[in-house]
Amino acid sequence: MAAAPQPPMRSKSDLHQAIRTTRRAVLVVNTRARRGRRYHAAILARLRADGWNLVADLGVDRPGGLADTIAAAVDHRPDVLIAAGGDGTISEAARQLAHRDIALGLLPLGTTNNFARTLTVPLTVAGALDTLVHGVVADVDLGHVNGRVFTNMVSLGVSARVAEHAPHRLKRILGRAAYPLTAAAILPRHHPFRARLTTDDGRTVSAHTHQLNIANGGFHAGNPITADASPDDRLLTTWPLGGPRRTSLVAAIAGQVAHGRRRTQASHPFLTTDALTLHTDPPQALDIDGELHGSTPARITLSANALRVLVPVGFPDT
Structure with a gap:
């Protein structure tokens, strides 16, 4: 029918x-x-x-x-x-x-x-x-990753492991605090990965990190990403949280919490675009708005006013 x-x-x-x-x-x-x-x-x-x-x-x-x-x-x-x-x-x-x-x-x-x-x-x-x-x-x-719609965020690395392992009961009891507690338990055994992002206008960025985020919106983990990121600006905002050392991830998260409201999309380490291709070594699970769906490589695009x-x-x- x-x-x-x-x-x-x-x-x-x-x-x-x-x-x-x-x-x-x-x-x-x-x-x-x-x-x-x-x-x-x-x-x-x-x-x-x-x-x-x-x-x-x-x-x-x-x-x-x-x-x-x-x-x-x-x-x-x-x-x-x-x-x-x-x-x-x-x-x-x-x-x-x-x-x-x-x-x-x-x-x-x-x-x-x-x-x-x-x-x-x-x-x-x-x-x-x-x-x-x-x-x-x-x-x-709205964003699209490998054909799947997302509202706010595609992330990979530690966050994907947290999305997989954060106990539902713990989230009910502790709220946002459940995520850093789960991440603290996972991080000592987590290994960094290499990522290569290529935008449709020919820019290529590489990262060696424990965490990579691609945002359509303005918030990550309940904290502002930058002062100007918006779900209505025709841009995806991409950035690694720290480098290959675990301590750099912790420092980057603390910096985002402390300075997110004062940073802009034009500042380091942000890359803005409306379409990109992502490859990682090794392949990484994709955390799409808090749920795991598929893995890299990934094609990520934006649909304006969708x-x-x-x-x-x-x-x-x-």
Whole structure:
């Protein structure tokens, strides 16, 4: 059976007006996220009190059920798909909403909430719900790695090992602190790798490191990358965190935490581009928005204005 044709894309202003007029939405809550199960009922009550026309309330409580649940939500063709969960939930929702006439509403309930931070969406449930009511529709960029969509980050090295081994229960209890604790246990046995990045305009950069990041957004591990990185600047920001010595990784992380808000994409060690090819020796697993998918070599590109989102008034939409 042929897939149902997608409706034509409305302008941002027309979609915004439809949202404000009908408030037709679907709610998807990942109850496996750190705060999902705790806040599901309260979120539902607040949305109804705010006058949202919820055509479906869908929960995800088992591994592997997220993609099918979001696909079911999209089939309702709401004006807004409200995704409540962590970066993995938001990333899957963005993948399925790319180039569709549906806005993504974020309720960040995860551990680091990088994409919400870079969109300036409040991290409190009440603040994020206020954004759904008072926010505006914006278009932002999405990344693609080996054909898979990402919202915020592709990384490889220690972070991929952390994504694989950080206990879900520990993340529920400790939040962001679970990641450095897991990294501290992994780092003594981790070996550096060599990476070669080639941009489409002919630049080549090599690195020998324990960690390499390629960001579409402005935050990594809940901390700002630079003062000017944005998911709406048509740029991927790439950088190694330190060199081959383990101590250099620790120092680079500390430097990013301390100075991220004062650095710019033009400063060392950042490389900015809209498309690149990545090779590593040895091959490395790819951590895509906190989930492991595939390995190097990788082709990484950017799709401009590919996703519609509800953001606070004042977000710089270009």
